[in-house]
Amino acid sequence: MGRLEDAKKVGLREKETERLIAVYPYEAGGTDAEIEKAVSDWYYEQYCSAEEELRNAYVDALTEEELNANK
Template sequence: MGKFESAMAIGLRNKESDKLIVVYPFKAEGSDEEITKKVTDWYYMQHCSAEEELRNAYVDILTEAEAKSAK
């Protein structure tokens, strides 16, 4: 099992500031690589102009507080 599969919630963070960009609204299923691809593809589909932003982002597990506030 990958680290993302057991997460309550995941999202994208900015690599420089670690600020949460967006919460992924679906359950994390698959390997970490598959989940990373699903999250980045989903975000790109939501914001086609986000290609540059995605270069400076990474998929991460949300903190408990972030996960609760996202609901």
């Protein structure tokens, strides 16, 4: 199992600062690659101008603190 498959909730994080950019609003399921694609596709659909931002971001599991803040 991968790091994302076990996550309760995932989101996009900025590579340089590790700042949480967005929380994926749906249940993430599948392999890590499938989850990464689903989150990236979702974010791009929401913000069509976000192509550059997506290049500098990665999909990551939310921390417990972030989970509590995003309930």
